[in-house]
Amino acid sequence: MAIKLENVAIAVRDLDETIAFFTDLGLSVLGRDTVSGEWTDTAVGLDGNHAKIAMLQTPDGHGRLELFEYIHPDAIETEPTLPNEIGMHRVAFSVDDLDAALEVAARHGCHPLRGVATYEDVYRLTYVRGPSGIIVMLAEELRKA
Numbered sequence: 001m002a003i004k005l006e007n008v009a010i011a012v013r014d015l016d017e018t019i020a021f022f023t024d025l026g027l028s029v030l031g032r033d034t035v036s037g038e039w040t041d042t043a044v045g046l047d048g049n050h051a052k053i054a055m056l057q058t059p060d061g062h063g064r065l066e067l068f069e070y071i072h073p074d075a076i077e078t079e080p081t082l083p084n085e086i087g088m089h090r091v092a093f094s095v096d097d098l099d100a101a102l103e104v105a106a107r108h109g110c111h112p113l114r115g116v117a118t119y120e121d122v123y124r125l126t127y128v129r130g131p132s133g134i135i136v137m138l139a140e141e142l143r144k145a
Contacts, residue, residue, distance in 0.1 A: 007064035012132040015069040027056040080133030090135035098140035
């Protein structure tokens, strides 16, 4: 059986704000839509499911994020995820310039949770808290070919 990762879906408070954050980091919008109806109720498992969605793609064409903002039922606010919680943890991106990526994140009010770390002289990396509390890992490879 062949398998490939299609996308990672993330519910957000403000679709436009979240799209702006990720497109400023370099992703592009493949499409936007508003979805509802029996097929979404069945697929998602929520009656009356109605959401605004956007599909974003990384510049290499391999990674995709599906962002969705619920119209109905009402979105449920929760505490932001902590790095050691069970469940969906973070979305991670390789960047060619971590400092530049952090400048972009800062323009959106998003800053490292603690600072920038170096992993075995291989990566400089950090976690930032993005829009809607999303944890985003940004990593710059130090041993570039």
